[in-house]
Amino acid sequence: MAFFSKLKDRLFKSSSKLEQGLDAIVEDGGEEETLTPDPQPAPEAEAPAPTPAATTPEPEVTPAPAPQPKEPEATPVEPAKPVAAPSPEPVAQAQETKGILGRLFKRDEARTVTRRVLDDDMIEQLEELLIASDMGVDTALRVTSNMAEGRFGKKLSTDEIKQMLADEVTRVMEPVAKPLPLYSKRPQVVLVVGVNGSGKTTTIGKLASQFKSAGKKVVIAAGDTFRAAAVEQLQVWGERAGVPVLTAPEGSDPASLAFDAMTRAQEDGADLLMIDTAGRLQNRADLMEELAKIVRVIRKKDETAPHNTLLVLDATTGQNALNQVEVFRNISDVSGLVMTKLDGTAKGGVLVALADKFGLPIHAIGVGEQIDDLAPFDPKDFAKALTGVGSS
Numbered sequence: 099m100a101f102f103s104k105l106k107d108r109l110f111k112s113s114s115k116l117e118q119g120l121d122a123i124v125e126d127g128g129e130e131e132t133l134t135p136d137p138q139p140a141p142e143a144e145a146p147a148p149t150p151a152a153t154t155p156e157p158e159v160t161p162a163p164a165p166q167p168k169e170p171e172a173t174p175v176e177p178a179k180p181v182a183a184p185s186p187e188p189v190a191q192a193q194e195t196k197g198i199l200g201r202l203f204k205r206d207e208a209r210t211v212t213r214r215v216l217d218d219d220m221i222e223q224l225e226e227l228l229i230a231s232d233m234g235v236d237t238a239l240r241v242t243s244n245m246a247e248g249r250f251g252k253k254l255s256t257d258e259i260k261q262m263l264a265d266e267v268t269r270v271m272e273p274v275a276k277p278l279p280l281y282s283k284r285p286q287v288v289l290v291v292g293v294n295g296s297g298k299t300t301t302i303g304k305l306a307s308q309f310k311s312a313g314k315k316v317v318i319a320a321g322d323t324f325r326a327a328a329v330e331q332l333q334v335w336g337e338r339a340g341v342p343v344l345t346a347p348e349g350s351d352p353a354s355l356a357f358d359a360m361t362r363a364q365e366d367g368a369d370l371l372m373i374d375t376a377g378r379l380q381n382r383a384d385l386m387e388e389l390a391k392i393v394r395v396i397r398k399k400d401e402t403a404p405h406n407t408l409l410v411l412d413a414t415t416g417q418n419a420l421n422q423v424e425v426f427r428n429i430s431d432v433s434g435l436v437m438t439k440l441d442g443t444a445k446g447g448v449l450v451a452l453a454d455k456f457g458l459p460i461h462a463i464g465v466g467e468q469i470d471d472l473a474p475f476d477p478k479d480f481a482k483a484l485t486g487v488g489s490s
């Protein structure tokens with residue numbers, strides 16, 4: 099099943115919030131226009147009435163990458179057929195729709211679309227909507243001004259604005275959409291950091307399962323030795339993924355566990371070593387020292403390690419995710435992000451702010467609690483899901 103449709107369903111809260119906001123903005127001060135269904139008199143009653151989407155210059159729905167064949171098709175021509183031909187009456191009846199009847203019939207089909215002139219008021223409302231969608235002030239202003247460029251004074255429909263927004267979001271996100279880089283270095287050491295509850299353990303489990311399926315040999319180190327529950331949880335995920343999880347007694351030194359795990363991974367010829375860490379931001383200095391010590395110790399075995407420091411962020415925390423990036427960049431050498439819990443949150447816009455502000459690679463997104471609910475970050479799919487493009 100196309101991941102896009104899953105993401106779209108699950109990001110529904112975000113997109114519906116934005117969609118409703120955009121509808122309201124266009125309706126506020128917009129004018130309803132009647133669309134003439136077909137400029138040339140079509141002989142057949144079943145000629146498809148143009149959908150609102152057909153009034154847009156057919157943007158990127160078509161050239162979008164192929165992996166979601168079912169979704170985009172739903173918008174353009176095909177589904178208009180059943181709508182345009184609601185009665186099951188066959189051929190003879192259809193021919194009667196020529197002439198007056200035909201025109202009447204077509205009048206029934208006429209659709210309306212509301213358009214609003216893009217002016218300062220509208221730009222301000224768009225800015226407010228994007229800020230309310232967790233994009234953050236700077237990003238919201240930048241995105242809106244790019245959307246407005248060259249379009250000031252033009253009349254725009256909600257669909258057109260949604261598409262413009264999706265294009266702009268895609269433009270911001272494209273440079274950061276990068277899968278976790280894999281190096282020839284073995285073991286590749288991936289340090290996983292993030293606040294408690296952000297989804298580190300779950301993400302490690304999901305990643306381990308994916309790498310294992312791809313034929314990689316993976317070892318996990320349960321480096322949050324201060325929480326027995328965290329260790330147990332990681333063991334459960336390790337079992338699910340079929341990957342060994344190295345643990346140490348509660349309260350023991352995480353750096354010592356990391357060293358042992360590094361030794362084991364080297365001896366086993368593992369491709370990847372993923373090290374979970376504690377997320378106690380309350381004790382920032384301690385955490386910083388703990389992470390620094392882990393790095394010092396594993397460098398005794400491989401001075402290029404860790405090869406990745408993944409920061410796991412919880413999308414439901416909204417703007418707070420921006421602070422977390424600041425903090426973790428100060429205490430560790432964050433090389434990329436994983437954003438979890440994008441399912442069911444109305445705060446997906448924060449990802450745009452993160453991309454715009456930090457430019458850190460977004461390697462993957464979590465859209466559920468199951469082992470396969472981690473996907474590479476696809477900016478176009480994300481932008482469409484966020485803005486609701488293709489969903490009306």
Ligand SMILES: Nc1nc2c(ncn2[C@@H]2O[C@H](COP(=O)(O)OP(=O)(O)OP(=O)(O)O)[C@@H](O)[C@H]2O)c(=O)[nH]1
Pocket residue numbers: 292293294295296297298299300301322328331376377438439440441463464465466467471
């Ligand atoms: N809906 C949803 N829930 C998620 C996702 N990722 C993680 N979770 C849930 O978030 C909660 C916290 O996840 P953990 O993986 O335990 O987070 P952690 O960062 O390891 O937390 P600590 O062990 O407390 O440090 C769990 O209930 C997970 O099931 C996701 O992508 N979507």
